[in-house]
Amino acid sequence: MGSELRVFFPDAGAAALARRDWGEQDYPVRGIGELKAEIQPEEKLFIFVEPSAVEVTQVEELCSQAAERPVVMLNPRLEDVGTVGIGWTGRQLRDRLLNTFESCYYLRPLEGAAILRRYPQPWQVWVQRESGYELVAEEPRRPVGEALEAILARAAGKTEDGTPTPPPRQGFLANLQQFIRALSQ
Numbered sequence: 001m002g003s004e005l006r007v008f009f010p011d012a013g014a015a016a017l018a019r020r021d022w023g024e025q026d027y028p029v030r031g032i033g034e035l036k037a038e039i040q041p042e043e044k045l046f047i048f049v050e051p052s053a054v055e056v057t058q059v060e061e062l063c064s065q066a067a068e069r070p071v072v073m074l075n076p077r078l079e080d081v082g083t084v085g086i087g088w089t090g091r092q093l094r095d096r097l098l099n100t101f102e103s104c105y106y107l108r109p110l111e112g113a114a115i116l117r118r119y120p121q122p123w124q125v126w127v128q129r130e131s132g133y134e135l136v137a138e139e140p141r142r143p144v145g146e147a148l149e150a151i152l153a154r155a156a157g158k159t160e161d162g163t164p165t166p167p168p169r170q171g172f173l174a175n176l177q178q179f180i181r182a183l184s185q
Contacts, residue, residue: 002026004044008062010055018049032058039065045072052077060097073101103142113152115143127155 005027009015012031019029032048032055039046039062046066051059056078063071078098106117114133116124125137125148136155137143143151 001045003028004042006030006039006043006046008032008046008048008051008059010050010052014049032062038062043069045070047072047074048076050075050077056097063097063100071101106142110152113155115148117142125151125155127152 003026007015007018007027007029009018009029009031012034015029015031015034019025022029032051046062046069048059048062048071051073059078102119103117104119106115106123108115112128114126114128116126122138122140123142124135125139125143126133127136128134134155137151139147139151
């Protein structure tokens with residue numbers, strides 16, 4: 001794409017290292033906060049490499065300047081709770097910026113599990129078993145927070161509060177019979 005492409009790194013130092021390692025390119029490589037980081041009218045595609053929550057305001061401004069032109073984020077770390085916060089501030093950031101992106105490929109390892117997305121497939125939750133990883137859930141949206149905890153608890157055979165999953169539900173009379181037997185013992 002030549003000069004129609006713009007690559008952004010989190011800072012001028014990372015951009016300088018990329019320019020050194022990549023050699024001379026037809027497209028500009030800049031730090032997000034550099035003075036020459038403004039979006040130019042002739043540019044058609046923008047790639048942000050590892051933007052973090054520290055640069056979120058600048059990323060948001062550059063994405064706004066890009067308007068309808070495609071923006072690609074490689075390994076974004078924009079939702080750092082320590083920097084962005086939780087609650088209202090985090091929701092505002094998601095509503096303004098993060099929810100406007102479609103995750104094409106996402107892999108997040110967790111302890112004993114992983115979340116995977118390969119567009120256009122749904123979000124997948126994989127759990128590590130003795131024989132390897134097993135697909136335990138597919139969701140239309142990225143599972144986070146309580147939804148992810150519930151999926152992992154079900155996969156581990158536990159309810160959300162950590163107690164073992166009860167046996168499959170039986171009919172009313174079978175449950176009543178079990179209750180009466182427990183009382184008579």
